[in-house]
Amino acid sequence: MAAVLILAGHNAYAYDDGDFQIWHTEIQEVKTGKDTKLTLEEEFRWADNANDFYYHHYDASLSLQLSKNLSLGIGYRQIYEKKSGKFKEENQPNWLATIYWDLWGCEFEDRSRLEYRHFDYQTDLWRYRNKLTLKLPLKFSKLEIQPYVSDETFFEFQGSTFTRNRFFAGLSMNIKKNIKAESYYLLQNSKSQHKWPKINVFGIKIKLSF
Numbered sequence: 001m002a003a004v005l006i007l008a009g010h011n012a013y014a015y016d017d018g019d020f021q022i023w024h025t026e027i028q029e030v031k032t033g034k035d036t037k038l039t040l041e042e043e044f045r046w047a048d049n050a051n052d053f054y055y056h057h058y059d060a061s062l063s064l065q066l067s068k069n070l071s072l073g074i075g076y077r078q079i080y081e082k083k084s085g086k087f088k089e090e091n092q093p094n095w096l097a098t099i100y101w102d103l104w105g106c107e108f109e110d111r112s113r114l115e116y117r118h119f120d121y122q123t124d125l126w127r128y129r130n131k132l133t134l135k136l137p138l139k140f141s142k143l144e145i146q147p148y149v150s151d152e153t154f155f156e157f158q159g160s161t162f163t164r165n166r167f168f169a170g171l172s173m174n175i176k177k178n179i180k181a182e183s184y185y186l187l188q189n190s191k192s193q194h195k196w197p198k199i200n201v202f203g204i205k206i207k208l209s210f
Helices: 003-010
Strands: 020-033 038-048 054-065 071-083 086-104 106-119 125-135 146-156 161-174 179-190 196-210
Touching: 020 146, 054 196
Parallel strands: 020 196
Antiparallel strands: 020 038, 038 054, 054 071, 071 086, 086 106, 106 125, 125 146, 146 161, 161 179, 179 196
16 A cells, blocks of 8 residues: 555656646536536646646536534545646545534634545545634725635555645735635645656636626
């Protein structure tokens, strides 16, 4: 099993340590009931100093807002990622729970995500992700530009291994009533054998709400 994890890490990170990447995400959010919503997401990633298109996913999830401070969700993600020069598929059902709270004017969001990662070319894996986000109590201009920081950790059940960390620093804004956008910098470190190579990402998210 350790060999599988090492191989997976090696294939996914054939780019140079410190590589610059661009990630672009498009989200459509549809309110399906008083406390439920359907979210559709598509993401594209370019690596090798943003010259190589290597990753694409589709994601659909349904969430239920149980209270002001808690939401639960279930989703499915289909991933195509270039490994050894070919795009390979991963099918990923996932379960989510998010806790919200306010403190000293700041907004906090703590998301837990459990993923079952199914592959046709390697052993299936279970993975847990936790993402903690802090939105600062500052908003600028008519676009209500708001700074935020996030930290996300990845934990593989097989071998009880901490495999990845992502740190985000970004700005969210309201373009129009139903259109929101984010731009962010992401520093990611991923375990590969006994090293932790990093990537630097400039990311953009566009979200439409209906």
